[in-house]
Amino acid sequence: MGEGSTTVLMEKVAEILAEASAEAVEPRFRALAAGEVMEKAPGEVVTVADREAEVIISRRLRELLPVPVVGEEAVAADPALARALLTEPAVWLVDPVDGTSNFAAGKPDYAVMASLVRSGRTVASWIWQPATGTAYAAELGAGAWRNGHRLARPPVTDPAEKWRGILKSRFLEPSEHHRLQSAATVFGRTFGGLSAAGIEYPLVAEGDLEFILYWRTLPWDHSPGSLLVTESGGVSARLDGTPYVPDPPGGPEGLLVAADPATWEHVRTVLAG
Structure with missing residues (x-):
């Protein structure tokens, strides 16, 4: 084409x-x-x-x-x-x-x-x-x-205690949910999201959020926003570092989206405990 x-x-x-x-x-x-x-x-x-x-x-x-x-x-x-x-x-x-x-x-x-x-x-x-x-x-x-x-998202320069993020932990076991919430207290502000990936992903691409952690990743929810973020300079990858690809439902779970590679690595390290 x-x-x-x-x-x-x-x-x-x-x-x-x-x-x-x-x-x-x-x-x-x-x-x-x-x-x-x-x-x-x-x-x-x-x-x-x-x-x-x-x-x-x-x-x-x-x-x-x-x-x-x-x-x-x-x-x-x-x-x-x-x-x-x-x-x-x-x-x-x-x-x-x-x-x-x-x-x-x-x-x-x-x-x-x-x-x-x-x-x-x-x-x-x-x-x-x-x-x-x-x-x-x-x-x-x-x-x-x-x-x-x-859109060109500049790399994050603020310290982690000022970062803003979303933790989508609805589909996690309660113990893992509490562990993540506790780990995330090192960041400036985290919340549960806006119940719409098409609203949330652009917030990373435009600089309003530093990261989002998703768990369930249905392809129609995450394919559009993941490309938007990566093409604006960010990262959308599985927790093992594998770049996101749109798998059918029932595929891998867990997806970390961040403003830039260094931010992605730091958030993963913190949330992994």
Whole structure:
């Protein structure tokens, strides 16, 4: 794919997400009717907006590039679809409403996301934040952007006692949760997150956070933001140092995202005890 066609692809996918959001998601924000919010798993909800937006986005992405689509809601109905990440040379990943619990509760911290995976690596990603009209995009080896402006996260210079981070420990055993909370007291401020990866990852890319520790790493949640962070100068890697790749659900757990390599190493050392 040439440079010109790559530019067109980046622009077209951004348009697809914004248009699907305007059609199926935003009109339902704080306007969901009774019966339009369902529980798909214990503690996890889905709305008609998620399902309708995924159908729209998936169809239009396939028209743009005819490869399989691994969408969050489609995989919820048929988990075998996620194996395309391992077996197909190219795959679209789609999260139609990232932060569904926020969206259903009328909170503006939600996003619409997609990424393109080739040979197991994320090569392009898009995050649309409807509440603020903010579009993030990243392309492997080419950079990251916010509303068309290049992102370049400078290395951290503040001491660790001023660092800000997120610890997503919901899926950990209580003893490990308490151990991490205790270890993290050496940092300036840590909190439990904003319940939307599409809101959290940009905070690292833009300098508002120094790190995030995730445990469960569903591919549609983490593929877009991981590329955004790494292309802006940060690191997204498993706790053994292996760079993040979008594995199907049930794959490796634990993911540390940080502003730069030195910050990543220091946070891992501290949290490892």
